[in-house]
Amino acid sequence: MQKVRADPGHSSGYVERFRALAAAGEDIVGEARLVEAMVPPRSRILDAGCGPGRLGGHLHRSGHTVVGVDVDPTLVAAAQEDHPGPRWFVGDLAELDLPARGVAEPFDAVVCAGNVMAFLAPSTRIEVLRRFRRHLTADGRAAVGFGAGRGYPFPEFLQDAEQAGLVPDLLLSTWDLRPFREDSDFLVAVLRAAEHH
Template structure:
């Protein structure tokens, strides 16, 4: 495991348990927790292999599995992974650092980073995280990332980082339910694609 994530250093003791309990309560109350999964489901073929990167307690990956996809969820927080395994058996849930991600098996058709994952990774690892996640995708695989625009990771930096690792931006929306992007939006959902020239996990994009 590499540098501690902001999730570990910038939140208080017991935050992960509070987070798990919060979403369990929301699920019990019937809240709609599957918006991200609906978007991913529309972008991939039936039975796709999907990486839920920064999966937290598993709500997005579980909703994708319910739609017939094969899901592997990864998070650096063992408390969240334990909750995912308890609440959502079926998908594979792994404790791993996204900045060092190197998963065995076939490449993924798609990956998703929801829940402000990019603003919680370790400082100065954003580009490396994007590179490692993108490297898990097949050629022409899709990557969808959503985070708040006021959480310390400027969109201009994000766009520079995705371009640097060879990802092509296809769409940007203001919400997971595809409301149009606007410059003053406080959230951004970006749809990216791994091109045919590839993304290399330890070096520059392309070859």
């Protein structure tokens, strides 16, 4: 929310940008297609840092049960307006406790796209990853993607994930399945719960 305080028009501008891209027929759901490849039909998916709902909305229309959470009320309001069907909540991912909000069942997948991890306060990163793990089924997985040069080096992220009880199943450099290399400027980490955590 620091970004929003610094630029009060940020959220509405973000909403309008994705509405315009969708209206122009641009592909804005590539991240959702990767998640769909990870889960069976009619899965339960958590859209963590859901923004205006582009991914959760697509996943819902594909037949999945979707819950979306974002700290920005403007973005959640846009998700509710543009993508009815999923349950959208305003909330801080570092305090994520969906059973307390009446969502008891764990999720088959968590998707965390749009550089959400890089926007988090550094002090909350491990706790957010812990909460992702806590909300997953035993064999569920989280797909987390963000770009380099945003103050969260990839090796540090992977260490934090391990500390939170999540280990990589697959590391990619794009949402369209290109392999991750040492010099990649983007990371998509597909994480699962560590065996003994």
